[in-house]
Amino acid sequence: MKTIKLNITIPLIQIFWWRFSLTVLLLSGFFCNAQPVSNLQQKYPGQSEIVTDYVEHYHIDVNKNNQLVISQDNHEESMIISDKGGFSAVESIVFSDLSPIKSYEAYTINTINGKQKKTDVAHIADKKLDRQSVFDSDVKLKTFNYANLTNGSKKVLKYKIEFADPFLLHRFMFATGYVNEKRTLKISHPETVKIDYRLFNIDKNALDISTESKKGITTITLKKENIPAMKSDGGAAGNMYETPHLHFWISEYKTKDQLIPVLGSVDKLYAYYHNFISKINQKESHDLKAFTLDLTKNCTTDDEKMKTIFKWVQKNIKYVAFESGYEGFIPREATMIFERKFGDCKDMTSIITEMAKYVNVPNVNFTWIGTRELPYTYQQLPTPAVDNHMIATYIKDGKKIYLDATDANVPFGMPSGFIQGKEALIAQGSSYIIATVPEVDAQLNNITDVTDISLSEQKIIGKGTYAANGLVATQYRNVIGDNTRHRKEYVFSLLEKGNNKFKLSDFTEKDFDNNEQPYTITYNFELDNYIVSSGDEMYVNLTLDKPFQNDVFEPTRSQTFSHDFLSNQSYRVTLNIPEGTKVTHLPENASFSNDLIAFNFSYSKKNNTVELNYNIQIKQMLIAPQQFALWNESLKRLKENYLETIIIKKNDKN
Missing domain, CATH: 3.10.620.30 (C8orf32 fold)
Incomplete structure (x- = not known):
């Protein structure tokens, strides 16, 4: 399907925890102890930086006013294991009025001549978390620019955050975009506070879990070691579909007089x-x-x-x-x-x-x-x-x-x-x-493209009517908007067909501003260097549009793919047979269907025209990793039909 990716800012009604890094290239002349770095380089080839230790430790208590008091101590250490750049010199803490930072410390450690030297960060600044369409936000970044980074440098970041609302605790990620040698979550709470948690994309048996009680405080520890970096694949449904992570919550807590519910059921939420x-x-x-x-x-x-x-x-x-x-x-x-x-x-x-x-x-x-x-x-x-x-x-x-x-x-x-x-x-x-909420049926998200074409030597001259319905039309209207400056470019991207010699001669839009009607475009076009000739025969591929032909999943892909919506795309191409020629070959009709996709191709000849009708339907929005092979095999079958041609031969001379 010809689509322009829609960039809509999703409205948020909650505060989450974000961490991100800005990658820069820094070189330094320090001589470092190369042995441990070389071990890490051998263990993690191709990596520029790894997290050697990451700990989040929550401390939960009940104050004299019978209110929950929650803080989080964070400790992160990472090591640069490359002298070719590609590592992060800037780290950030996200905070807000509901989760303020109470203390922090950040520095670099370099080993020089067998001794460790500590260097404070070069610059600390508070910045707004710049996100499109956010008018007013108290969510900010505290950024740390590390100094003296080179191969073998260790970055250390320590900070404490308090939580003003016990309902808004952060999730814990057992994997990130970096290799992690060790990630640990600790939750300490008195016996009067009940804690529950749920794991996603990871089994308990994959974690080192322990519980310790001391002086009326129970500490739950969950630890994972040697964690590979998580990839970010195009068109992914979302990181939370595959990334191992944990959410925990306070179910209830006791005071002298009562049992106070917090979370743990939909009723409480x-x-x-x-x-x-x-x-x-x-x-x-x-x-x-x-x-x-x-x-x-x-x-x-x-x-x-x-x-x-x-x-x-x-x-x-x-x-x-x-x-x-x-x-x-x-x-x-x-x-x-x-x-x-x-x-x-x-x-x-x-x-x-x-x-x-x-x-x-x-x-x-x-x-x-x-x-x-x-x-x-x-x-x-x-x-x-x-x-x-x-x-x-x-x-x-x-x-x-x-x-x-x-x-x-x-x-x-x-x-x-x-x-x-x-x-x-x-x-x-x-x-x-x-x-x-139901998924919108594919037949409601329909694209139809009806074209009538004629041959002029090696060129195709055609006219067509393109119509988009449902969420397809919604997506186009959202992307195109009132951008008159680039409107022809957008329309061109929808209608382009055949090869890179496609020329959109003119077009007319109908009902763009009426979302109760299909968004329709009538157009005229030329397509040069498309006909293949050999002797007195011409070979013409009538599948001018080839949706999904380049959407094969790479073997390295690991994240669930998400279609924006189910869709049904119908194409009719009518070729006017040139005078003095005849059609000597029509491809066989074909149809195919499985859980992910369905398609059919139908060729017919009537009087002086050949008509191809073909249809492609997306039947499932989310494609999980275990379905990648089925999707790729389906596209292989689809592309076989895209390669079919009709043969037109000049009539024999008497």
Whole structure:
């Protein structure tokens, strides 16, 4: 399929832990003890830097006010094992008002003439975590620029973070983008505090797990050694699908007077979430109500009202994220969003649900959901780490319509592409329901391309009509937007066919701004140097478009691949047979289907034309590593049909 990759900033409603490094090339003249470095170089060939020791140690306690007090001590050591660069000179700590840094220390250690020399970092700075579409955020980076880095240098970073909210603890990664010699998680807590955890993509037997109790404090230790670096493959579903990691939570804790629940069930999670929505939109907004009634005055059904409201929010409330403290969790008042005309996913949900009340449409609800890069269900992980997004859900006669206005072009009644297949936690007052957002059927995400072509020596001259429906059209509309400057380039990328001699002569668009209709392009084109001639015969390949032909998975790929959506692509190519020639060969028809993909090719001759109809359908969105061989074999079968040609021969002269 001809697609332009969609770059939508996913709205966040929670604070996660990010670590990243900026790679630079530094050279230094220090002479270091080469023996341990040479051992590491032999053990980890091709690596520039490895993490020799990484420890996160959580300390959990209950203060005299019966409140949980949580801090995290971090200790990281890494070693440079290359003199050719490629290592990181900058490390960063992510912090916020909800997880402030209380102390830190960073330095380099070099061994010179058998003695260790410590060098403090050259520069420390606080920076905003620069992310597109984030309007206001208290999430920052504390960056450390290390000095005197060379082959054999050791980087050391120590810091302490406190957690203002016991519901928002970080996940622990047992693997990263670097080789790790050892990674350790420790959780220390009093006997009055109950801790639970869940492992993902790793078995307990692969870890060294121990528990120690001393002076009323229990310490759980989970350790893993000799961990290879995790790769990042293109089109990956998300790092959490394969990376071994752990989430832990506080289930409950005892005080002298009571047992206080925290997390560990969906009921507890919903109770936490419900606090964020229970006190908003309590006062009626006269202006918003009057506007909503006027907006829907010609609507006769609840469906028409909700469609009108949803489309208005899509087009008139600009998506801008807020991630400052609890602003990342609590929706704003609908009247404020109406006045400002911008907001994040929670704010769009707030105004949609409130406008629904004003026109007496029942059961339009706040809904929490994780986008597709998060592989968890609510039963697997009943903590705020399970989701990162909020939408509204309209329920009528048992049917659920998911309203995600952060996608400005998704049609009413169709979920946005990045929440398909995910569980949704739908508020129902003091209770809730969990439902799974359906994947949009491939037939609704349809592309049709109908072309009529003629031959002119070695050139093809053609005209066509291209139409995109469903989430395919949504993706194109989101990417192209109102960018008139590069519009022809975008359209060219959709229509390009045959070879690099394709020339788009002209095109006309229809219904680009109407997401209830297919996005349609009529066009004229030329394709030079495409016909292969031999003697009095011409060989013509009618598969001018060849979707997926280059999408074979490499043997080194390890991450689950994700299609943006299921899709169905239909092509019809009609060739006008030149006068004085005849068709002497048509390829055989073919069809194929398995769990991942289906395709068929059908050739026919009628009067002075040859017609090829072919169709390719993607049947599964996620392709797991164990299915890579099946996908590659399927593409091999598909490409065999792409190579077929018809043969046209000049008529014999009398």
